Amino acid sequence: MRSIRQGKINVNLISFASILVMVTYVLLFISSASGQVVKPDDKEKDKYKKGELIVKFKPGVPEEAKDKIHLKYESKKLKKFPSINIEYVKLKESLTVEEAIALYLTNPEVEYAEPNFLFSILILPNDPYFNNLWGLDNSGQTGGTPGVDIDILRAWDITTGNSNVVVAIVDTGTDDTHPDLSDNIWTNLAELNGVPGVDDDGNGYVDDIRGLDTYGNDTDPMDDHGHGTHVAGTVGAIGNNGMGVTGVNWHIKLIPCKFLNQDGYGYTDGALECLEYVRALKEGGVNIVATNNSWGGDSYSQALYDAIDAQRRSGILFIAAAGNDNSDNDAWDFYPASYNLPNILSVAAVDANDSKAWFSNYGRKTVHVGAPGVDIVSLRANGTDMYGDGQHFIPQGNPDAEYYVASGTSMAAPHVTGLVGLIKSQNPERTWIDVKNLILSGSENTNFYGSTLAGRINAHRSLTCNQSSVFSALQFPDSFQAGMSTILSALSVNCGSPVGEVTVTSSSGEVVNLYDGGVPPDLAANDGIFSASWIPASEFSYLTFSSPAGTETVPTPSILTASLPSGLVNHSYSQVIGVSSGVPPYVWSVHSGSLPEGLNLNVATGQISGVPSRTGVWSFMVKVVDSKNSFDMRAFSIHIREIDLIVTSVSGPSSGIIGQSIAVTTKVKNQGNSDSGAFYVSIYLSTDSIIDATDRALLTFYAETPAGTEQSFPKNVGLPLVLVPGFYYLGAIADTGNRVGETNENNNSGVGNQIYVASDIDLVTTSVSGPSSGSPGQQVSITIGIKNQGSIGAGESYVTAYLSVDPTITMGDTELGSVYVNNLGGGVQQTVTLNTTIPTSLNGSYYIGAITDSRSSVAESNENNNSLVGNQISLASAMPDIILLSVSGPSSASLGKSIPVTVVVRNQGTTSSGGFYVSVYLSSDATITTNDSKIGTTYLNGLATNAEQRVTVNGQVPSKFSLGKYYVGAIADTGNQVAESNESNNARVGNQISIKKR
Known part of the structure; x- marks a missing residue:
């Protein structure tokens, strides 16, 4: 287990170690119906807001210097947070966030710059639904363990809260019209009794009577999502008013500050503004003791750290949800809960049986306490449905319901925030330090203790703390x-x-x-x-x-094993629980719960072993203690099952055609008393009546079979084209690959009836043709006609061309190449072309031939009619053949002047050439010969087969030359340095040119 990180850490965001990111924050609530983490918007969100930046200047930088820097990069200042020296700017469109960070950091006046990160929500008085609030008073009413609650009834004997105590709900806003909440919403009397449209209290916001909405840039923080109202209800729904639920505090004042939108997402700038708004109210005399923050993300923002630290200096606790990723925050940071600041209380979620909620983050060093966070009933904002499924209203199914059930560390955090209010109400002189430490000292070291620093909160113990x-x-x-x-x-x-x-x-x-x-x-x-x-x-x-x-x-021991596998009744079981760190030797024990009957835990090695004697699910907590009495605990469960899968029958037709489908019905029975879970069933063809995995598999499908039941699986099964015609047995194997542990692993196979498999495919070669002559190494095209004389498609096959010294074509002849043929239909004829190269080792006369289905991919009714011979081809030795593809020069030239002539040379022969000369000429006619006037020559080092080269020859017009019109031309291989297969195609004429005196 590692130590807590310090507040200012090096994080490689973008490409600068000092760059910090503006995070998007997410609400931390969970879908209790689906068992999956639910976010209000399933669309992929950007990590930060494009086109915006948060910049912190160093102390003492003048305002004009800040403005000058913004002006230099054409940034527009949107907001200022003077107490933490931060400014929030909009970038010009052509500048990315990454580029802007790099530019701002070049200025010595800038302390840091970071993106605008995205964050999101994470998810008994006479009040009639009080009995639903197991987190306040657990009598086992929801199936949980009695007494697993925050002991609120005895706490209320001491205090039920005080309206002079104020907490802020930084969230999606609140429904301040809710009848079970309205009277506990804070009212800004200076604005209420002031002049409309005027900032009467001078805090920078006009008419902020009931809080602030930084997302909508107004002073109406109405909740259009539902999360903030649910959170607020847990902290301070009105108590003992004969309706709905009650909060931890009957009497308290709640300041809503909305920075998260109707989808549960918001950005750092909105969170900063909320925190600064709250801090300014505190400095202005409002008795704010804490903010509730049921949101978070995985990106580190230095600006957010600074804002929370500013809250500390103003005496405000910051209650943060630990996150819903079932992750260890000691190892993986989750912000803002993971900031190393003393005014933060990070909160995990506990279920009604005092276990860590399956979704909740945890951390022995970095998560302070746990609180109820599963199936929490609280207030519903008008017209909202957090989960969007209509299944969480209270009363259930009532779309007009005013109450709602939700799960998440979002729901756990406000229990702690509510306890802050009670402790402050009991003694108004207490500081944030006193309140935090009373919460930690009052917490119970329950089974949940190993997942947090202090355990599950207990309101009564915190209010009556004595030597704890x-x-x-x-x-x-x-x-x-x-x-x-x-x-x-x-x-x-x-x-x-x-x-x-x-x-x-x-x-x-x-x-x-x-x-x-x-x-x-x-x-x-x-x-x-x-x-x-x-x-x-x-x-x-x-x-x-x-x-x-x-x-x-330290280091304390850390249990590494995350979960234990299931076992089979009356079968040997052995699993070692891993541990690291700490100071050996270790001592292992079952801290709570019990192991399956027949299993034991080795106190020295952490091995659970034995032969389980009864089926069922056993849950227990394992504790390991090292030689220094440091320890770790982890909850496990083992499912002992009895499963025995057998194939009771396999039935299909008595005959089938290769390439066609047959109907096969397989019946599988689970003879055990535990559901099988997922497994696979495979259908086979076997040449004998013993079915095993070496037989021909036809189909594998997914199945599940409840305990003690037989299920029938009718399937259409294809007979593969590679089958050899003949008699086979149909068979099947249940649990192919042994995915399911069974009490008997030797009875999974079953055999069915015999089936005769026939083929109705007959592939023949109908024609083969190619060139009558060629050279070794030359590219040639061969055309092959093929036909399927059967009645069904042939599937995948190949046709291969050969060169043979005789007219009998076999696979032992020289192979030229193959062409893929896809599912040639019954009665269909097709022509294919093979472009190939004649091997350089061949010389003389050969027969061109082809073989259809040359790789024996298809089972045919006649396997002896696939080959056919075509025409003969005569092969000569390979030689180069140099030609000119083009010649071009200027349209006019003067006597004695240089002219550029561009020629394109190609070797169209069957082998590479050696070096040769190319000469350019002036000719009185369009026939270029060596008798014409040579005006220039260049040398080429040779050309590979089919290679081309463009060269420019600088020719010289003689100073004494007859004026008039001529043809520009060229001859390749002047002097015949290269022996060619064709010596008569080296010359080429180009354009006409006028020779002038000047």
């Missing part, structure tokens, strides 16, 4: 090396107070004192997190953190 300590190592090095600077930190609190002194002792004997004075690397004074920088003088293998609140040795 929480101790945990937080930051420590990933690798234990001497000379490497590192930060050490630990949480050490007793109820609301820090507990010191805290020391760290290395296995090599070094002792380090940790401090909680707010001096870096410590982030906040007296918050119970003790920190220090340390450079180890020598290598070590482990560290022991100690204080009066507890002791922990």
Whole structure:
């Protein structure tokens, strides 16, 4: 297990280590109906908003300098966040976000620049639906374990909240008209009693009477998605009012700030504006104690980090949902929950049986607490349906319902935010530090403890905390090396107070004192997190953190095995649970639940083994403790099954035609008492009555068979073209490939009736023709006629051409090449052409021939009529043949002047040529000979077969030459340096040219 990351970390986003990204945030709620993570919009979302940038300037940079930088890149400033020195700009259309980041970072005034990242939602008073709220009071009413709740009834004996306490819901907005919420929505009295259209309280927003909508750029944060209203209801639905549900607080004030749209998505700039809006209200005197943030994403934003840290300096807790990816946040960051800031409380989801919800992220160091997050009933915003399926309304099926059931860490976080309100209501003098530490100290170390730092929250224990300590190592090095600077930190609190002194002792004997004075690397004074920088003088293998609140040795053991396979009743079972880190030896135990009957856990090795004696599903929690008493726990389940699949019958027709389909019915029975799950059934043809996997497989299909049932599977099965005609047995094998573990693996096959398989395909070669002469290495075309004399399509086949020394064509002759033929139909004739090259080793006279179905791909009724001989071909030795394809020069020239003549030369022979000369001439007629006037020559180093070359010869018109019109021409291989197959085709005439005096 690794340490918590520091707040400012190096992340390679785009191509700059210092570039931070504007994240899209997602709501963290889950579809309890489908069992899958649900996002409101299934379309792929961009990681950040195109054409926008967030820029932080260094302290002290003048406004005119900032504006000058924006002007330089033609950026338009959209928003300013002065308290954190951040500006949000729109880029010019031609500039990408990546390019803009690179440009801004070239300015020394800029601290960082990052994209605008996308984030999204993650998903008992006399109130009539209070009995549905198992998370507040669990009596087992939903099938869960009684007492697995936040102990709210005893907490309400102490306080039910206070309207002077305010929390902000940063989300999709809230339905402030909901009768079970309206009176608990905060009202900005300065704006309510002020002048309409005027910013009466001077906070920069006109008429923000009931909160803010940064997504819509207005002051009406009405919820058009439903998520924010559901969250708000858990925090503070009105209690004891005779309707609906109640929140953790009966009395509280909620400030909605909407930055997520109707699909549950929003960008960093909107989150920043919400947080700055809330912080400004706090600085203006509004008693805001916390923000609820049931949203997140996987991209690190330094700007968001800075905004949350600004909240810390203003005394505001930041409650964050841990995420819905069933992922370990100690290993994989999820933001904003994973920022290393002391005012953040990260919240996982617990189900009604006190287990981690199947979807919830977790983290022994980075997720602080768990809270109810499965099937949570709360408020429904008017006209919304978060899941879009109409199945989550309360009352169920009522489209006018005012209440809704949802699951997710989104639903867990507001239970914690609600507890913040109760603790602050009990004692208004408490700081954010007091409140956070009381929540941690009051949490219960239940089965969920191994998935979080403190366990599941308990409101009553937090309100009545007395001598309840929480101790945990937080930051420590990933690798234990001497000379490497590192930060050490630990949480050490007793109820609301820090507990010191805290020391760290290395296995090599070094002792380090940790401090909680707010001096870096410590982030906040007296918050119970003790920190220090340390450079180890020598290598070590482990560290022991100690204080009066507890002791922990790191690295702690970490269970690696994620799940355990199912087993078969009365069959041997063995599985070792993996573990890493910690200080061996380990001691294993079953912390809660029970193993399947007949299985045992080896306390020294972590091996579960034995012979299970009864079917069923067993759930249990395994705990491993190392030699330093550090531990890890993980929940497992093992399904012990009894499955026995047999083929009871296989039936089909008594005959069939190759290439056609037959109807085969296979019956499979599961003789066990457990459902089979998915398996495959294969149908075979066998030459004997023993069916096994070496027989000819005809078809494999997917099946499932419930316990104790027989199922019939009628299928149309094709008889492959490669079959040899004759008698076969039909058969089948259930669970092909042994996908399902069975009590008997030797009874899966079954044999059926015999079938005679006949062929009605007959491929013949009807014609073969090619050239009568040629040269070795020459390209030739051969035309072949083929026909299927049968009645059904032949499937895939090949026809091959040959050269033979006699008129009998066989596969032993010289092969020239093959042509693919696709499913030649019955009675169909087809002509194919093979373009091929004559082998260079051949000389003399040969017969051209062809063989149809040369690769024996098709079973035919007659296999002896595939070949045919065609014409003879005479092959001569290969020679080059050089010709001129074109000659061109200028249309006029002067005496004594140079003229360029361009010629294109080709070797159309059957072998490469050696070097040769090309000469250009002026001729009085269109016939070019060596007797004409030569005006220039060039040398070529030779040409390969079928190669062409374009050359320009600079010719010289003689100074004494008769004026008039001439022809420009050329002769290749002047002087006959190259022996050619044709010596009479070397000359070519080009255009006419006028020879003038000047």
